[in-house]
Amino acid sequence: MIEVRSLTRRYGKTTAVDGVSFSIGKNEIVGLLGHNGAGKTTIMRMLSGYLEPSGGTIHIDGTPLADNRLVIQRQLGYLPESLPVYPDMMVADYLHYAATIKGVAPEQRYHAVRQAIVATDLGKRALDPVATLSRGLKQRVGVAQAILGKPRLLILDEPTNGLDPQQTDHMRRLIQRLARQATVILSTHIMQEVDAICDRVLVLRHGKLALDKRLDTLRQSRTMLLRTDNSVDSLAGYLLKMPQVEALQQHADGDNRSRYTLTLHEKADMDTAANNLARCVIEAGARLYQLRPVVKGLEAVFHEVNSDGP
C-alpha cells in the first residue's frame, strides 16, 4: 500500500526526518511512536501531501505521491496535528463544507456527513457551533472530517489527544472498525495507545527510524526467568549446557535462593526450552520455585531504543 524510501525533510538547516524507509501493507494499523520533535508529524505531513519531501520518495499503491497528489488525496483521510475546524461554523455545516472540498459527490454528501456524525457520536451536538464544543468533542469533529467519504488511507495525528478515558476507548474501537476498510497510520506518544490498537509500531528518534517491528514479535521474549534454591552449586553450569540457552546471569534472591535470567538462542522454541529447563533443575536436585518467560513491555522497548546512543 505505502512504500516510503529514504524520506528526508529539512526545515532550513535542521533535518526533521532523515532517510526514513518503511512499507505498510493494506489495512494495517501502524503506530508512529516517538518523543515530541522526533519527526512523527513531519512524516505524516509528507504522507498526506501537505509537505514535499526534501529527498526520497513516497509511493502509494505503486504510484508516486508527488505526481499523483490529487488522485491519492481523494482516497485520504487526514487529521492534522492542529484541528482543521472553524470555530464559528456549525458542526454539520463544517462537515458539509469538508465533504464538498473533498470531492464527495453531491448526492452522497448528506449521507457521508450523517455517517461521520454517527460514527464519531456527535449527533447531539451537530447543530452547535464548533466554538462551543469541548476539546474532546472538537477532536471528534476533526476525526469525523477525516473519515468523510470512506478514505482508504487514514492518517491520524494524535487522534486521542485531549480525550477522556471513555472517549479514548470509543475512539480506539472506531479506529479498529475503520481499519477493516482502510490502512491507518496514527501517531502518538502514549504507549498504551499503540499497545491497544496497532499491528505494528515505528519508533522514531531524532528523525531516524529506530525500530520497525510488528507488535506480536515485539511482545515475544527470548528471556526466561528462573528461581531456585541454592542446594546445587553447579546448577549454572548444567543450565548453560542446555542447547537453547545462550547466556545466563545469576542474582542472589534473598535467603538461600537464586534468580537466573536466561537468554535463549534466537531460534529456540520457548515451550521446549521451558520443559528442558524444568527437567534440568529437577534432575539436578534443586527446587524449582518459578519459571516464566519475561515479556518486555513496549515502554521498556521505547526506553531501550531512546536510551542508547546520544
Add this chain to the structure above:
Amino acid sequence: MARNRVARRVAQKEVLLFFASPVAWLFLASFSAVTFFIFFWLESFFARNIADIRPLFEWMPVLLIFLSSALTMRMWSEERRTGTIEHILTQPVSLWYFVLGKFRACFTLLLLALVATLPLPVTVALIGDLDWGPVAAAYMATCLLGATYISAGLFISSLTDNPIVSLIGSVALCGLLYLAGSPTLTDFFDTSAGEALRLLGTGARFESITRGVLDLRDLWYYLSLSIGFLTLNVYCLERLRWSGVSSTARQKYWRAATLLVLLNLLLANLWLGRIDSLRVDLTQGRLYSISQSTRQFLDRLEEPLLIRGYFSAKTHPLLAPLVPQLRDLMREYAVAGKGKVRVEFIDPVENPEQEQEANERFGIRATPFQVADRYQSSLVNSYFNVLVQYGSEHQTLGFRELIEVRTAANAAADIMLRNPEYDITRAIKNVLYNYQMGGSLFERIDEPVEFIGYVSGDGLLPQTLLAYKNSIRAQLDAIVPRSDGKFSVRFIEPESRGGQVASQISEEWGFRPMVTGLDQESPFYFYLTLADSHQVVQLPTDDFDPGNFRTVLDAGLKRFASGFTRTVALSVPEVNEQMAPSIWVPRPSATWRKPFHGTTVSDWKTWLMARSHLTPISSRWSRPTTWTNNRSLRLTSS
C-alpha cells in the same frame, strides 16, 4: 463543474465566517458612512448642482484600498495562523479553486458594500435627469478596481500569518499601484514618462472608465492584474509545501508556469495597448466618441490630412493633464480617418527644425507660462498647439482656442478643454473648404444645373435692367462652355403663352410682377433662378450691379455643389408656463426680424422658420458661421 462547486462552497463558507464577527458589520457600515460623508460633505454634491454621481467615485480608488485590504486581511493569514491551511493543502482539489472561492467571497462582500451606495444614484435619478451610462461604467470600474485590490490583498494575506501585517501590506501594495499613476508622482516626470506611469497606475484608468468610456485595454488591465495576483497567490500557497527554495522538478515547473502566466498577461497588455478602437462610449450623448459629423468630414477627405500636436514635455501644471486628453482625441481622428488622417505629436524643443518650421511657416509660437510652486517661480516657454494641414491649406489652434478657464468655488482656476472635437473638426472643415475653393466649382457639381431667368421681354424692362440683363447674359454665355455641359442658360418671358408661366411662378414661389416706380404703368418680371432636378434657388439681384453677378452666381452654384452647404441646427428649450414670466417671449410673427444680439431664442426660431421654405442666397451664408460666442446658440456645421 465539481470544481466550481468547491469554489462556491469555499466562498459561501468565507462569507459566513465574515459575518460571524461584528468587525465585518463595522467595516461595511464605516465604508458606507465614509462614502456618504465624501459625497455630501467633501465633494459637496448639492453645491455642484450637477445631476451626476461623479463625487461618489472621486475618492473610490482610495477608499477601496482600505475596504479591500480589510476584507482580505484574514482570508489566508487566519488559515495560516490556526493551521487550517494544512487541511486545505491536503484536499484533492487544486489550490486555484480555493483562491477563487476566497476571491468570490471578498468580491461578494465588496458588492454588498457597493449596493449600500446605490440609493445615491437612484435618488439623483428621481430628482434629476441622470445619465445612467457613466453611472453603470463607474460601478463597473469600481468592481474592476476592487477585484484588483482584492487579488492583491489575497496575495499579501497568503504571505503572512498575521492579519495586521496583511492589512498594512496590502494597503501599501494597493497604495503603490494607485500612487504610480496619480499626479503626485507623475508630476515629477516629463509628459511621456508621466503618461507611462499613468498607464501603470490603477487610478487614471479608473477615471477613464468612470467618465463613461469602456476601453478593452482598461478592462484587460484590471483583469490581468487580478489574474496575476491570484496566480501569485496560488504560487505562494504551493510554496508552503516546499522546504526552502531548491531546484526540484516540481518547483521548477511551478516557477516556470507562474512566470509564464504573468508574462502572458503582460504581453497581452502591451499587445492590446496598440489597439485603440475597441471601446464603447456609454454616455448618453456619446461625449467621448468622434461624432457623426466629424466622420462625414473625414470621409470627404481626398488628400492625406495631417493633424500635428505641438506639446512641450514641460508645461504649465494645469495644462499638463489636458495633453493626454487631447492626444487621445487626436488619435481617435486617426482611427476614424481610415488611413487618410495622419496624427503626430512633436515636442518642438527636441526638434529644432520642426520648431523653426512651426514658427516660420505656421506661425506657432511658444507661450510663456508662469509656473509657481511653494519653492520657486519660473517662466516656462511651452507649446500647446494643434496644426491641421490639408494640401496647401493649414490652420493652427493655440491653447487660447482650445481651453476654457472656469473659476471654481474656492477661487482656484479650473482649466479644461472647451470642446476639442468641435475645435479640431472646425479647423479640418476650414482647411478642407479652403482647399476645395481653389478648384473649379463645376467639378463639385454632380447634376446639370440650369439657369432660368424669368425676365419680361426687352420692351417691358426699364433701361437699367435691360443693360443688366445683357451683361449677365454675356457673362452666362461665357461660363457655359467651361462647365463640362453641366450648366445651361434659359430665359423665359412669364407673360408669354397667355401668362401661364406668370401664374405658375407666382403660385409656386411668390414671384410677382414689379414696378420701378409709382408712375410706371407696366409691371415686369425680373427673377433669376438656378434649378436642377431637386431644388430651385433664387438669385438675389441686389442693386442690379452687373459686377456683383458673378459672386452671386457662384454662391448660388455652391448650393448645388457638395461640400459647401452648412446646416444650421438650433436647439431651443421648450418654453413652459413657469419660465414665461422671467423672460420676454415675443409672439411669433410673420414679419422678419433682423437677428441681432439681444433677440431671444424664439425670435431666431421664428426667423429661421420663416426663411425655411425658400432659402435666399447671400454670400454671407457661405462664410463659416461665427456665432460661437453666443452661448445660447449651439451651431454645429456639417
